Amino acid sequence: xxxxxxxxxxxxxxxxxxxxxxxxxxxxxxxxxxxxxxxxxxxxxxxxxxxxxxxxxxxxxxxxxxxxxxxxxxxxxxxxxxxxxxxxxxxxxxxxxxxxxxxxxxxxxxxxxxxxxxxxxxxxxxxxxxxxxxxxxxxxxxxxxxxxxxxxxxxxxxxxxxxxxxxxxxxxxxxxxxxxxxxxxxxxxxxxxxxxxxxxxxxxxxxxxxxxxxxxxxxxxxxxxxxxxxxxxxxxxxxxxxxxxxxxxxxxxxxxxxxxxxxxxxxxxxxxxxxxxxxxxxxxxxxxxxxxxxxxxxxxxxxxxxxxxxxxxxxxxxxxxxxxxxxxxxxxxxxxxxxxxxxxxxxxxxxxxxxxxxxxxxxxxxxxxxxxxxxxxxxxxxxxxxxxxxxxxxxxxxxxxxxxxxxxxxxxxxxxxxxxxxxxxxxxxxxxxxxxxxxxxxxxxxxxxxxxxxxxxxxxxxxxxxxxxxxxxxxxxxxxxxxxxxxxxxxxxxxxxxxxxxxxxxxxxxxxxxxxxxxxxxxxxxxxxxxxxxxxxxxxxxxxxxxxxxxxxxxxxxxxxxxxxxxxxxxxxxxxxxxxxxxxxxxxxxxxxxxxxxxxxxxxxxxxxxxxxxxxxxxxxxxxxxxxxxxxxxxxxxxxxxxxxxxxxxxxxxxxxxxxxxxxxxxxxxxxxxxxxxxxxxxxxxxxxxxxxxxxxxxxxxxxxxxxxxxxxxxxxxxxxxxxxxxxxxxxxxxxxxxxxxxxxxxxxxxxxxxxxxxxxxxxxxxxxxxxxxxxxxxxxxxxxxxxxxxxxxxx
Numbered sequence: 098x099x100x101x102x103x104x105x106x107x108x109x110x111x112x113x114x115x116x117x118x119x120x121x122x123x124x125x126x127x128x129x130x131x132x133x134x135x136x137x138x139x140x141x142x143x144x145x146x147x148x149x150x151x152x153x154x155x156x157x158x159x160x161x162x163x164x165x166x167x168x169x170x171x172x173x174x175x176x177x178x179x180x181x182x183x184x185x186x187x188x189x190x191x192x193x194x195x196x197x198x199x200x201x202x203x204x205x206x207x208x209x210x211x212x213x214x215x216x217x218x219x220x221x222x223x224x225x226x227x228x229x230x231x232x233x234x235x236x237x238x239x240x241x242x243x244x245x246x247x248x249x250x251x252x253x254x255x256x257x258x259x260x261x262x263x264x265x266x267x268x269x270x271x272x273x274x275x276x277x278x279x280x281x282x283x284x285x286x287x288x289x290x291x292x293x294x295x296x297x298x299x300x301x302x303x304x305x306x307x308x309x310x311x312x313x314x315x316x317x318x319x320x321x322x323x324x325x326x327x328x329x330x331x332x333x334x335x336x337x338x339x340x341x342x343x344x345x346x347x348x349x350x351x352x353x354x355x356x357x358x359x360x361x362x363x364x365x366x367x368x369x370x371x372x373x374x375x376x377x378x379x380x381x382x383x384x385x386x387x388x389x390x391x392x393x394x395x396x397x398x399x400x401x402x403x404x405x406x407x408x409x410x411x412x413x414x415x416x417x418x419x420x421x422x423x424x425x426x427x428x429x430x431x432x433x434x435x436x437x438x439x440x441x442x443x444x445x446x447x448x449x450x451x452x453x454x455x456x457x458x459x460x461x462x463x464x465x466x467x468x469x470x471x472x473x474x475x476x477x478x479x480x481x482x483x484x485x486x487x488x489x490x491x492x493x494x495x496x497x498x499x500x501x502x503x504x505x506x507x508x509x510x511x512x513x514x515x516x517x518x519x520x521x522x523x524x525x526x527x528x529x530x531x532x533x534x535x536x537x538x539x540x541x542x543x544x545x546x547x548x549x550x551x552x553x554x555x556x557x558x559x560x561x562x563x564x565x566x567x568x569x570x571x572x573x574x575x576x577x578x579x580x581x582x583x584x585x586x587x588x589x590x591x592x593x594x595x596x597x598x599x600x601x602x603x604x605x606x607x608x609x610x611x612x613x614x615x616x617x618x619x620x621x622x623x624x625x626x627x628x629x630x631x632x633x634x635x636x637x638x639x640x641x642x643x644x645x646x647x648x649x650x651x652x653x654x655x656x657x658x659x660x661x662x663x664x665x666x667x668x669x670x671x672x673x674x675x676x677x678x679x680x681x682x683x684x685x686x687x688x689x690x691x692x693x694x695x696x697x698x699x700x701x702x703x704x705x706x707x708x709x710x711x712x713x714x715x716x717x718x719x720x721x722x723x724x725x726x727x728x729x730x731x732x733x734x735x736x737x738x739x740x741x742x743x744x745x746x747x748x749x750x751x752x753x754x755x756x757x758x759x760x761x762x763x764x765x766x767x768x769x770x771x772x773x774x775x776x777x778x779x780x781x782x783x784x785x786x787x788x789x790x791x792x793x794x795x796x797x798x799x800x801x802x803x804x805x806x807x808x809x810x811x812x813x814x815x816x817x818x819x820x821x822x823x824x825x826x827x828x829x830x831x832x833x834x835x836x837x838x839x840x841x842x843x844x845x846x847x848x849x850x851x852x853x854x855x856x857x858x859x860x861x862x863x864x865x866x867x868x869x870x871x872x873x874x875x876x877x878x879x880x881x882x883x884x885x886x887x888x889x890x891x892x893x
Contacts, residue, residue, distance in 0.1 A: 125386025
């Protein structure tokens with residue numbers, strides 16, 4: 098109790114330094130715990146599945162000859178049964194195919210657009226963990242029209258009543274609800290709203306025994322002890338027997354979220370490098386907060402050493418002194434942790450919004466959060482307490498007789514090292530934030546080869562494909578053109594900015610007379626004759642489709658597709674024929690070549706695009722080019738026209754530029770996180786620098802007074818007190834520059850198009866760090882320099 102009482106007195110005795118220590122540590126702990134909580138969530142993906150350690154996803158590596166092209170997350174549906182027969186390591190398999198967003202209705206008065214609709218094998222319920230609220234997982238998905246829905250979908254259509262046996266209409270097909278599952282947690286890459294039998298894919302134009310369409314995800318449950326390298330070698334052998342230029346490869350399900358960035362992933366995955374970078378920031382922020390405490394404690398070692406010497410003279414042992422100093426540290430850490438938890442509580446909603454996590458995610462109800470907090474508390478106590486305790490307790494009793502205002506306290510080399518470390522971290526994080534901002538600015542400022550401004554996208558109505566619906570679809574486009582604010586209306590099977598899964602892909606496209614299998618992934622969807630003019634896409638050779646004509650065997654390609662097909666020039670491609678599948682003998686004539694436009698953002702490589710013609714499809718999107726004079730009135734008119742033609746169908750729309758910009762959402766979030774924590778880093782560093790400067794000034798009060806009496810100017814005094822810190826920051830710049838350059842180059846390498854890091858970034862950040870330090874030091878230095886020297890010389 099005596100140690101606690103003395104620790105509390107010491108805390109109150111030096112309120113300024115106590116506030117700096119507690120405040121700096123609290124901010125560092127709060128920032129670190131929030132980052133660690135985010136990282137733990139990212140690394141927890143698929144832990145919800147009990148068999149996660151034995152679940153693997155099979156993907157498809159595409160080659161052109163011996164040249165690797167890309168990897169698709171999807172495989173061929175016919176592969177799974179054969180693999181199960183030939184490989185005893187496979188306990189079971191589940192094929193899962195994304196049927197994307199579809200119109201779902203109850204057949205009466207409720208109709209919604211529902212995404213995350215999947216078709217799956219029944220084994221999906223034995224391989225993965227689903228919590229059933231209603232229904233028996235042993236018998237579900239064995240009937241051709243069985244359906245399992247999430248609790249959110251059940252409540253949306255039926256409220257809280259028992260829904261087993263109720264029917265829904267999905268894409269014009271009636272299904273019967275046989276089960277209700279709890280909503281999938283956020284930390285899984287497979288989030289499902291509706292599950293249908295795998296045979297349901299045939300209603301969407303796919304075949305369950307196909308070796309030509311790799312649209313489904315294949316998950317395997319392997320027996321214990323299987324060596325992944327050996328298993329993948331067996332998959333390679335199997336691939337060479339069944340396929341030409343494609344190789345099956347298995348990957349652990351737990352690696353998908355952070356390490357898999359393949360074509361056609363079910364959702365946008367995270368990135369391990371980003372998460373690890375943030376963890377490094379968390380560690381560095383925590384280190385800076387701890388450095389502040391150690392720095393201020395050792396800087397004030399003269400006062401504490403005299404206290405220790407007097408207590409030794411009075412009979413205290415070194416052990417009792419160590420206990421006292423550790424108690425001092427413990428008390429500051431307890432107060433810091435309490436304040437950190439209060440900060441976390443206050444900023445939790447802002448934090449959850451920043452990391453794009455649901456607000457029902459409770460940080461404080463997470464057991465892991467408290468385990469890490471306790472561990473971090475012990476670690477910080479040891480980190481901040483041991484060195485000062487052992488150094489200060491080693492003082493000799495004779496030192497109490499020393500009276501000198503010029504001798505510096507011990508540990509000067511350590512404090513300088515720690516200041517250099519602090520500013521190195523601050524410079525690294527500041528430069529990283531600037532490089533991230535520059536990269537995003539570079540990507541978003543590039544020309545995308547089309548005009549997406551003032552373009553409204555309206556999703557086509559779902560339902561049965563019949564003559565009445567066809568009439569409504571054709572009439573709808575004409576009626577839209579009569580709205581004053583609508584300049585052009587086009588239709589397309591997909592639109593720029595949407596995920597790749599909303600397009601068809603084909604890696605079997607060849608030129609007539611070319612016997613070599615292409616191997617490249619080409620992206621394809623249908624458009625009408627108004628699509629290219631509506632988006633202002635430039636034709637560099639040939640022509641557009643003829644409006645109203647069937648254009649049956651005609652296609653339009655872009656420059657990248659022409660290059661990959663081997664044409665010497667875009668003009669040479671006109672009139673040439675290509676085959677979508679070498680085995681079917683059908684050829685399509687290239688009638689036009691578009692200038693490359695960005696179907697996806699500049700984050701990704703240029704995509705080879707192929708468009709065929711259609712204007713009466715049962716799916717797709719209307720593109721409405723607006724003049725922007727009165728968007729609200731035009732939207733109202735568009736919705737009214739929709740209700741007149743498709744009453745009962747959900748009216749779903751968005752603006753194309755907003756959707757296109759969502760591709761940068763993850764990177765913008767990462768940039769915000771780094772920027773915010775870089776500000777934390779600089780602020781905490783300045784707190785420590787402020788404390789060191791204040792102590793340095795107080796220790797040199799008489800020296801400053803004497804210098805002023807001898808004629809030193811205010812500027813000379815300020816320079817005297819700041820020059821040593823400037824030297825340390827210059828050393829920090831030298832250390833931080835190569836470290837930041839190396840780490841940020843690795844991050845930039847994940848982009849298909851990237852900036853080159855310029856030298857002036859580090860020069861600018863270095864100058865900024867010096868200015869911040871000089872301003873921080875000058876705040877205390879000016880006070881000392883302006884103090885009356887008579888008062889300074891009277892100071893004991």
